[in-house]
Amino acid sequence: xxxxxxxxxxxxxxxxxxxxxxxxxxxxxxxxxxxxxxxxxxxxxxxxxxxxxxxxxxxxxxxxxxxxxxxxxxxxxxxxxxxxxxxxxxxxxxxxxxxxxxxxxxxxxxxxxxxxxxxxxxxxxxxxxxxxxxxxxxxxxxxxxxxxxxxxxxxxxxxxxxxxxxxxxxxxxxxxxxxxxxxxxxxxxxxxxxxxxxxxxxxxxxxxxxxxxxxxxxxxxxxxxxxxxxxxxxxxxxxxxxxxxxxxxxxxxxxxxxxxxxxxxxxxxxxxxxxxxxxxxxxxxxxxxxxxxxxxxxxxxxxxxxxxxxxxxxxxxxxxxxxxxxxxxxxxxxxxxxxxxxxxxxxxxxxxxxxxxxxxxxxxxxxx
Amino acid sequence: xxxxxxxxxxxxxxxxxxxxxxxxxxxxxxxxxxxxxxxxxxxxxxxxxxxxxxxxxxxxxxxxxxxxxxxxxxxxxxxxxxxxxxxxxxxxxxxxxxxxxxxxxxxxxxxxxxxxxxxxxxxxxxxxxxxxxxxxxxxxxxxxxxxxxxxxxxxxxxxxxxxxxxxxxxxxxxxxxxxxxxxxxxxxxxxxxxxxxxxxxxxxxxxxxxxxxxxxxxxxxxxxxxxxxxxxxxxxxxxxxxxxxxxxxxxxxxxxxxxxxxxxxxxxxxxxxxxxxxxxxxxxxxxxxxxxxxxxxxxxxxxxxxxxxxxxxxxxxxxxxxxxxxxxxxxxxxxxxxxxxxxxxxxxxxxxxxxxxxxxxxxxxxxxxxxxxxxxxxxxxxxxxxxxxxxxxxxxxxxxxxxxxxxxxxxxxxx
Numbered sequence: 206x207x208x209x210x211x212x213x214x215x216x217x218x219x220x221x222x223x224x225x226x227x228x229x230x231x232x233x234x235x236x237x238x239x240x241x242x243x244x245x246x247x248x249x250x251x252x253x254x255x256x257x258x259x260x261x262x263x264x265x266x267x268x269x270x271x272x273x274x275x276x277x278x279x280x281x282x283x284x285x286x287x288x289x290x291x292x293x294x295x296x297x298x299x300x301x302x303x304x305x306x307x308x309x310x311x312x313x314x315x316x317x318x319x320x321x322x323x324x325x326x327x328x329x330x331x332x333x334x335x336x337x338x339x340x341x342x343x344x345x346x347x348x349x350x351x352x353x354x355x356x357x358x359x360x361x362x363x364x365x366x367x368x369x370x371x372x373x374x375x376x377x378x379x380x381x382x383x384x385x386x387x388x389x390x391x392x393x394x395x396x397x398x399x400x401x402x403x404x405x406x407x408x409x410x411x412x413x414x415x416x417x418x419x420x421x422x423x424x425x426x427x428x429x430x431x432x433x434x435x436x437x438x439x440x441x442x443x444x445x446x447x448x449x450x451x452x453x454x455x456x457x458x459x460x461x462x463x464x465x466x467x468x469x470x471x472x473x474x475x476x477x478x479x480x481x482x483x484x485x486x487x488x489x490x491x492x493x494x495x496x497x498x499x500x501x502x503x504x505x506x507x508x509x510x511x512x513x514x515x516x517x518x519x520x521x522x523x524x525x526x527x528x529x530x531x532x533x534x535x536x537x538x539x540x541x542x543x544x545x546x547x548x549x550x551x552x553x554x555x556x557x558x559x560x561x562x563x564x565x566x567x568x569x570x571x572x573x
Numbered sequence: 574x575x576x577x578x579x580x581x582x583x584x585x586x587x588x589x590x591x592x593x594x595x596x597x598x599x600x601x602x603x604x605x606x607x608x609x610x611x612x613x614x615x616x617x618x619x620x621x622x623x624x625x626x627x628x629x630x631x632x633x634x635x636x637x638x639x640x641x642x643x644x645x646x647x648x649x650x651x652x653x654x655x656x657x658x659x660x661x662x663x664x665x666x667x668x669x670x671x672x673x674x675x676x677x678x679x680x681x682x683x684x685x686x687x688x689x690x691x692x693x694x695x696x697x698x699x700x701x702x703x704x705x706x707x708x709x710x711x712x713x714x715x716x717x718x719x720x721x722x723x724x725x726x727x728x729x730x731x732x733x734x735x736x737x738x739x740x741x742x743x744x745x746x747x748x749x750x751x752x753x754x755x756x757x758x759x760x761x762x763x764x765x766x767x768x769x770x771x772x773x774x775x776x777x778x779x780x781x782x783x784x785x786x787x788x789x790x791x792x793x794x795x796x797x798x799x800x801x802x803x804x805x806x807x808x809x810x811x812x813x814x815x816x817x818x819x820x821x822x823x824x825x826x827x828x829x830x831x832x833x834x835x836x837x838x839x840x841x842x843x844x845x846x847x848x849x850x851x852x853x854x855x856x857x858x859x860x861x862x863x864x865x866x867x868x869x870x871x872x873x874x875x876x877x878x879x880x881x882x883x884x885x886x887x888x889x890x891x892x893x894x895x896x897x898x899x900x901x902x903x904x905x906x907x908x909x910x911x912x913x914x915x916x917x918x919x920x921x922x923x924x925x926x927x928x929x930x931x932x933x934x935x936x937x938x939x940x941x942x943x944x945x946x947x948x949x950x951x952x953x954x955x956x957x958x959x960x961x962x963x964x965x966x967x968x969x970x971x972x973x974x975x976x977x978x979x980x981x982x983x984x985x986x987x988x
Binding site for chain 1: 616649651657658659661662664665666668669681684685687688689692757758759760785
């Protein structure tokens with residue numbers, strides 16, 4: 206599905222061309238335009254609300270990338286990913302608040318970036334720990350073991366012990382100025398947006414490259430049939446654990462990023478339902494597609510906002526206020542319905558539609 | 574036309590409408606915009622829905638009775654389902670809509686938003702009554718019309734100590750024993766635990782291990798069995814009503830034999846309905862009157878409940894509606910004072926509005942409220958009710974400021 210169909214008369218002549226990121230001039234132009242919109246257009250045009258929505262989308266993308274890797278590319282179903290986000294967020298926060306940083310690192314604004322990296326590694330290792338059962342179990346049984354990650358990590362370890370460090374009780378608050386990247390203090394939606402953008406692009410690039418490598422092919426082989434993969438000489442257990450590590454690593458970065466937007470965290474910010482939400486994101490966006498992760502995230506965040514803005518117009522009318530109250534419950538049900546609808550009518554998710562549309566224009570006028 | 578394309582077009586239409594209307598400016602000439610963030614579908618919706626209805630009804634009342642010195646209030650009310658990322662986004666939307674003040678909800682998002690609110694200088698009146706929000710040095714723009722959770726917990730423990738402990742068989746023979754049930758992971762549930770333990774220590778209680786009771790709990794037998802080993806005389810509950818009711822039921826059926834003292838969100842008209850006989854004798858803090866009680870302004874609360882939400886039977890309305898009215902009436906008064914001073918900016922609403930209130934009475938059974946620039950604890954009084962023989966009866970009123978003036982003024986603010 207990720208294959209791009211080239212316009213008529215264009216052919217790949219080398220492997221390098223075949224694996225190139227941007228295979229035609231048109232695609233290169235398209236991507237430059239996209240970067241222009243992301244780095245210039247949105248920051249110029251969007252206000253704090255718009256940026257806040259973008260940051261929410263970005264957080265969802267960062268969170269869902271690891272889920273996509275595990276479920277979409279390695280076939281390891283996970284329902285405990287919020288735990289790894291929590292590990293990342295708490296590791297980064299604790300490092301910022303408690304670690305005796307040399308003054309020079311603080312002055313150069315390196316404390317937070319270093320804490321992000323450490324958070325990613327800690328979350329990755331923690332994820333591997335919960336990936337160990339994947340050696341013996343899969344499917345529904347693996348779901349249960351990954352759910353245990355949530356209960357053990359967030360509900361037990363973080364809530365009972367980590368949250369108590371420093372006597373702060375349940376909520377860690379990051380004083381203004383502590384989240385600093387180089388010379389920039391991350392204290393506005395715009396700065397959070399740029400950070401989100403850089404992290405998202407970086408992680409997507411790394412993941413896509415990884416998926417094009419031997420490692421990625423091994424993961425896909427395991428997803429498609431782990432016994433066949435094993436017969437071909439792939440170290441199935443080793444690659445599964447590597448997938449858990451990378452997914453946790455990305456989740457750790459997502460969590461560490463999110464504290465820049467919140468300036469405070471508590472275990473309540475990482476509920477189990479968020480893991481479920483992330484699975485919903487990739488189901489709607491498209492399982493086994495990086496595009497799908499982005500599309501699913503946009504869909505899940507923007508549609509809720511858009512629907513609420515629409516309803517808001519009618520609240521002052523007598524029927525509108527009633528609609529508003531009823532809509533609240535419809536909204537929750539609607540999400541379940543949307544996932545069901547996607548499963549039935551478009552099991553490949555939004556990414557498949559995007560692929561069809563893209564190829565229609567790439568092959569135009571012979572797109573039959 | 575395929576189902577998919579119809580769906581796509583429908584979505585595109587909705588999104589376009591949202592873009593056209595939602596991204597435009599809303600500020601009108603004689604209109605004051607207020608934002609409201611409520612939980613009607615999330616973790617705290619068991620109490621949040623009634624509160625949200627009360628917010629809308631109370632603003633209708635303000636508008637029907639002349640608004641803010643003639644200016645009408647435009648309320649933008651959202652359900653954020655207790656999802657904190659969504660709360661942050663909605664806050665940004667309120668800023669875009671030029672809301673001059675916000676009616677907020679939970680402790681998690683209110684505390685998370687507190688630094689931003691302070692930076693943006695937008696008065697944020699929350700339904701979170703966390704003591705952490707009462708120190709203007711740290712959270713200058715956070716306010717609420719209630720006794721904070723810490724004051725409630727201290728008052729509850731004191732009221733039990735004064736009224737119930739002397740009647741126990743072991744009185745004078747040993748220290749009273751107290752344990753606390755709450756959701757550890759919830760900033761809301763755990764907000765006043767430190768203060769509660771401080772109060773219990775001060776009064777000479779023996780304190781048992783805390784019990785982690787989820788806000789969604791429907792079975793708490795393991796926690797009650799753990800409590801039975803400690804044999805508490807009294808248990809403090811700081812969750813919302815559903816999990817409190819579940820805990821009371823299990824305590825009753827397993828014969829815990831302790832009294833129960835409950836923070837305001839776990840003590841409402843639904844508690845006896847949910848807990849049945851187990852609610853008998855439960856004590857709770859209610860800084861406001863119960864829905865329908867014979868107090869000033871209650872007639873308006875009932876009238877507007879009937880008028881704007883006729884589909885919700887009055888017998889299902891609760892004290893949380895009254896709480897919402899208290900917060901709205903307090904905010905409206907602050908807006909009127911700021912408007913009279915000719916400035917409806919956030920700093921003016923705070924300085925010329927809230928912080929000029931001295932022993933101001935809003936009715937609804939709420940004690941006179943006072944805000945100063947040094948202290949945002951509106952009330953120092955914890956009104957403690959007891960549910961007995963099918964009725965909520967006022968048991969005691971504990972005024973912490975009068976009883977421990979030094980500690981109240983200097984030590985207890987902000988936690």
